[in-house]
Amino acid sequence: MEPVQPLTPRVLCSVLSVKSHSCEVTLDSGRALLSWKEVRPRRGRERSRAGACLAQAFQRVRGLTGTLTHRLPSAGHIVPVSEIVSVGEADVDEKYYGMQWKHMCKPHAFTVHYVQRMKKHRWRCKAVTFWCSDEQLYCHWLQALNDLLEQLACRPKRLLVYINPYGGKKKGRQIYEKKVAPLFCLASITADVIVTEYANHARDNIYEVNLDKYDGIVCVGGDGMFSEVLHGLIGRIQKDSDVDHNNPKIPLSRCYMRIGIIPAGSTDCVCFATVGINDPVTSALHIILGDSQPLDVSAVHNKKTLLKYTVSLLGYGFYGDVLKGSEKNRWLGPARYDFSGFKTFLSHRYYEGTVSFQPAKWAVGSPRDNVCCTAGCYICRQSSKQLEEQQRAETYGLQHNEQEENWTTVKGKFMSINIVVMSCACPRSPKGLSPAAHLADGTADLILVRKCSRLNFLRHLIRHTKSNSDQFDFPFVDVYRIKTFQFTPKHSEEDDSESTDLGNIGKKNFAQICTDHPTCGCSQLNSVWNCDGETLEQTAIEMRVHCQLIRLFARGIEDSHKEDDEMPSRV
Numbered sequence: 001m002e003p004v005q006p007l008t009p010r011v012l013c014s015v016l017s018v019k020s021h022s023c024e025v026t027l028d029s030g031r032a033l034l035s036w037k038e039v040r041p042r043r044g045r046e047r048s049r050a051g052a053c054l055a056q057a058f059q060r061v062r063g064l065t066g067t068l069t070h071r072l073p074s075a076g077h078i079v080p081v082s083e084i085v086s087v088g089e090a091d092v093d094e095k096y097y098g099m100q101w102k103h104m105c106k107p108h109a110f111t112v113h114y115v116q117r118m119k120k121h122r123w124r125c126k127a128v129t130f131w132c133s134d135e136q137l138y139c140h141w142l143q144a145l146n147d148l149l150e151q152l153a154c155r156p157k158r159l160l161v162y163i164n165p166y167g168g169k170k171k172g173r174q175i176y177e178k179k180v181a182p183l184f185c186l187a188s189i190t191a192d193v194i195v196t197e198y199a200n201h202a203r204d205n206i207y208e209v210n211l212d213k214y215d216g217i218v219c220v221g222g223d224g225m226f227s228e229v230l231h232g233l234i235g236r237i238q239k240d241s242d243v244d245h246n247n248p249k250i251p252l253s254r255c256y257m258r259i260g261i262i263p264a265g266s267t268d269c270v271c272f273a274t275v276g277i278n279d280p281v282t283s284a285l286h287i288i289l290g291d292s293q294p295l296d297v298s299a300v301h302n303k304k305t306l307l308k309y310t311v312s313l314l315g316y317g318f319y320g321d322v323l324k325g326s327e328k329n330r331w332l333g334p335a336r337y338d339f340s341g342f343k344t345f346l347s348h349r350y351y352e353g354t355v356s357f358q359p360a361k362w363a364v365g366s367p368r369d370n371v372c373c374t375a376g377c378y379i380c381r382q383s384s385k386q387l388e389e390q391q392r393a394e395t396y397g398l399q400h401n402e403q404e405e406n407w408t409t410v411k412g413k414f415m416s417i418n419i420v421v422m423s424c425a426c427p428r429s430p431k432g433l434s435p436a437a438h439l440a441d442g443t444a445d446l447i448l449v450r451k452c453s454r455l456n457f458l459r460h461l462i463r464h465t466k467s468n469s470d471q472f473d474f475p476f477v478d479v480y481r482i483k484t485f486q487f488t489p490k491h492s493e494e495d496d497s498e499s500t501d502l503g504n505i506g507k508k509n510f511a512q513i514c515t516d517h518p519t520c521g522c523s524q525l526n527s528v529w530n531c532d533g534e535t536l537e538q539t540a541i542e543m544r545v546h547c548q549l550i551r552l553f554a555r556g557i558e559d560s561h562k563e564d565d566e567m568p569s570r571v
């Protein structure tokens with residue numbers, strides 16, 4: 001005979017005390033909700049024994065007779081169990097105990113730490129302490145809450161943390177120690193911390209470390225640091241599964257280990273676009289809750305060599321030049337991007353080349369449909385289903401041959417060519433470069449800005465900063481939803497290096513001079529690619545989007561209207 005399991009009640013309800021107020025506290029295991037609400041004494045009726053007793057005790061201590069009920073707001077609090085950070089025995093302060101509970105036997109208290117949503121997607125960890133006089137009841141509550149938390153299998157227990165001590169304002173280590181480590185400790189997460197000693201330390205370390213020990217990798221730094229971890233993890237997974245990532249046509253193995261980003265850089269674009277804010281505490285809480293957001297990754301190749309992976313921007317022309325210019329002025333800190341942006345705008349360069357791409361015909365959305373990617377995005381979920389079907393088909397040898405699908409080619413002179421895998425929203429441009437781009441739909445948005453006047457280009461740029469204007473609504477801007485892309489500059493590197501033509505050599509040298517003296521008005525032949533904040537040496541590239549290749553400890557940007565509705569009221 002099977003042992004009989006003790007029956008845990010689906011709903012646990014008790015009158016406990018919160019900050020000297022009697023509250024009806026309910027734990028609904030079925031719906032995984034914890035709620036508490038003040039017990040209001042009704043006129044002409046007696047209070048519950050425990051409630052009356054507690055209220056009297058506090059009234060006596062504080063001399064609040066007759067005023068207690070007026071001081072309490074009536075609305076309650078509801079916290080999903082999935083948003084509880086931890087539950088633990090509370091310190092029963094001697095002084096507090098002596099003063100307020102002296103008429104009772106020994107009080108017992110437990111504290112629930114939970115996520116509270118603030119404005120603009122910011123999260124904070126709040127605490128509420130529940131008091132009761134009955135030890136058995138107290139144990140029952142602790143047990144019930146901890147049992148429910150134990151069932152949340154998505155929560156990480158052991159993390160590998162890389163800190164870039166030189167990213168952004170060089171506060172990575174401080175941010176981790178002061179804001180993040182205490183929260184991890186509260187949530188009983190153990191972390192192995194590595195403070196990087198050189199660029200690419202994290203990437204190289206990921207190739208060597210035993211990843212089975214960890215439930216996730218966390219990087220403390222900016223987009224550059226995230227990119228390091230991304231390259232390390234994707235590279236490691238391909239190596240372990242014998243996939244040649246230098247072959248641009250080959251499907252890559254997906255990485256199921258999640259990456260968390262604690263923002264501490266000059267640009268925290270990936271964090272901002274996946275969480276909605278670059279705030280270390282908010283990101284730490286998303287990690288603790290075990291959020292999981294799939295993310296598309298594009299692989300950029302030159303012939304048969306992998307150059308880089310990108311999750312945000314692959315930009316040629318304006319954004320390539322801004323990055324190149326900013327690198328000369330690193331000493332300016334984050335202000336280097338403004339300075340370089342201004343200089344690049346004044347130089348007003350355009351570049352010639354041929355763009356070819358395969359449109360994502362199967363995609364559910366389009367770049368101009370105004371459907372933004374939010375937490376639980378319908379479009380990304382559709383892609384997850386399609387991806388599963390595709391994988392199933394591949395298992396049965398029914399491979400889909402995309403080589404045969406049509407390519408579109410555009411030749412011309414471009415101010416900028418941007419391919420964005422996500423919206424690229426950041427504090428400066430809250431909508432991003434392509435507001436309707438999705439995090440995990442297996443596509444990228446290609447934005448072609450053809451040669452135009454300086455004024456028109458300025459108008460296009462300014463629209464990125466306004467929430468109600470369409471930056472694509474110009475005759476010189478085209479936007480496409482794509483899955484693969486190729487670019488051949490008019491003056492390819494090979495032509496330049498192999499050519500012995502005197503005219504070409506002269507042109508090349510002249511272009512070099514003019515790069516350093518942009519005000520002379522002649523055009524530099526080629527720009528550089530800005531690949532998630534790093535320059536690529538090659539200009540002739542091909543790119544392919546890999547649907548949901550990695551996962552982040554994030555959930556996408558929560559709908560702010562929904563967020564306001566869900567914002568619990570205070571007791």
Ligand SMILES: Nc1ncnc2c1ncn2[C@@H]1O[C@H](COP(=O)(O)OP(=O)(O)OP(=O)(O)O)[C@@H](O)[C@H]1O
Pocket residue numbers: 163164165166167168169195196197198199200201220221222223224225226228264265266267268533
């Ligand atoms: N210990 C280290 N010393 C020097 N460079 C490092 C170190 N650790 C990491 N890096 C490199 O520093 C670069 C910038 O890091 P990070 O992104 O954290 O800061 P940032 O100020 O935001 O820079 P970015 O301009 O890339 O946004 C990354 O490319 C990373 O590879």
